[in-house]
Amino acid sequence: MPITIHPPKPPRPLISDNLPSDDSDSDSDTSIGGVDLGLPPKKRLTQFTSSPYTGIVTPGEIITPDPQWMRGHGTYIPPQTTDITSSLAGTITRTNKLISVRPLRARYTPEVGDLVVGRIVEVQAKRWRVDVGSTQLASLPLSAINLPGGILRKRTETDELQIRTFFAEGDLLVAEVQQLFQDGGAVLHTRSLKYGKLRNGAFVAVSGMGGGGGVVRSRRQAWTMEGANGAGQIDVCLGVNGYVWISKHVETPAELEGGGKTAAGITNMEENVSATMYSSQNDKVDTETMREIARLRGVITALVENGLRVDEEMLNRGYHEAVEMAMVDWNGPDDIYLGGERGEMLAAALTGK
């Protein structure tokens, strides 16, 4: 069936009702220390009710006129009133007596130490400007990358002239936020063997935090998983900023030399790794791996479309569920499509409904 057309869906119930309240893992409210509201969505507030309206609010909408509540993020109180008013479009979160509004969609706010996936949009004299899905472009100074060749050498004028041989416009890279400016702009660095240019895989951008879906900060943002159906190992890199890179796992020289022998020396290892650091030539990726990479990408999109968070645990479960679903599907395990109804089925299986 090449095309499916559905009537529009009724508005989705809010996240706080969507997830079972006893499942503390999947309820994103608890992760920021809030208590679960556990209340059914109320009718729109009238002037005189004492408890605030729970649901989606828009900028300028009065949440409650009752002075017993405190205003939190995403709200303000206009002068000469006691009305807590929303300044965002989002859902209301109540933490004891504090009312805040969590935006439905928000841009990424960088924090020092975040692992981000970014795309070069501009090359300047001594630095790159990188799109990380934030309100401003992040900057990556030439002094914050590992220069090829491994040995710690001084940055020369030649490097400045050849700045495009390291990263050019459009290149994807994985980096870490090194410091923040006052205005929220981030400075990145790639001074680690884990970081650098990305290749051998596919990119998908999901919205960052907010609305319950999207990538959440967690213990591990990058890991290797086994592909099903005869595929090789697959690397997943979930940027905190919502940019995700899924690629074929390439053995690092350290791994190739055998796990026991890591005494290659730091400088030597760096030399080996940085050999491929600025390459834009893909290795050979076999068909099975490509298919599983596309399946993983589908799982991520399905998770986001159904308002679920994206992290290692969810993605592993989702991927195995998707493989199982494809097994019993009459199209066979090669069918990797996870849009529309199948995405909903997957999400339903994951949330246990």
Place this chain on the structure above:
Amino acid sequence: MASQIHVNLSPAELAYLHASLSLTPPIRPDGRSPDQYRPLSAETGILPGTNGSARICFADGTEAIVGVKAEVEKTGRRWDDDTIFLEGGGDDEEGGDKEKGSTQQGGNKEWVELTVEIPGQRDDDSATVFLAQMLSEALLADGGFVERLKINRGWHWKLYLDILLISPPLSYPLPLLSLTTHLALLSTRLPRLKSEGDEDPFFDDDWAAAPYLYPRDKKARPPVTLLVMAVGNNIIFDPAKEELAVADVVLAVSVADVADRKGKGVEDEDMDVDGRKLKLLSIRTVDPPSRLTPPGVPNASNTAYGHASAGATQQKMPEARAVESEAVEGVWKAPRGGAKLAVMGALVQKVLQKGGVADEVLDALEAVDLS
């Protein structure tokens, strides 16, 4: 004409995409089969002030609204108006209106006014104008559409089609806009005519009695424009933005169902697929954004690659340019040259064949509940 979507993908991504789309069967980034469309949600009759309207959303949030308004207008009479309205003109004295050939039986392309609005783009932007041209070309190509707008010899309907993309254009919006226009035209109703013959028109003010512009019991349907692309020998329908970025050739193919045209006396009532008579209205090539993508640098000529680069001080750029022209596996190179004729032929064939994509799309659009 360029599709004007700025692609900013890295050469490694492009090479990977191209490799996965060239496999047989191709692996699309979102896992769809080559002729599968993104799932849509559609509704009609959303704008109460219009004669017909429709809204279509993709799952990724792209959304379009089309409204159709009709106005009664006096048909400009000319000294040779008999020939215009009866035989379709064809006189040399007709000035610039060259389109008015024998295929147009009493219609004029000025009777349809179509505007496209895309957020963030000027309405005289070349890409927007090109989109509007492609959509109106499909409607006007064979004069069958304007023929429906004729009331009598002195009067006709003037149709205003307002096509709005609500979301920012995440992918080339042509298929979305075309499907929405199709639905809006399907749901368009014009007041029932009470007067007869060539009198000044007088209409029934009962909206419930208003007939559809495309009667449900007849088989003719408004045109629909499909976006088709080819990578290698694979033909891919409804490409997403990243797929377009590696396309060898992109075509916009307009088809319409003309089953009960040309005075076909008997119309069987059942809506059988076999009864459909698809007619190819127009083909346009869309310049794929892939041609403007930056090439990848093979490792062999990459100065930042390998151990040799340790003290790489000398410029290797002359060699790099020389190597660029050869294809290296795993390195992206923008497609050059035109499309292969065989691929173009296969592409059109695949659209038009019985039970093919155009058939399925028209079926699916027909199943949408008109309100």
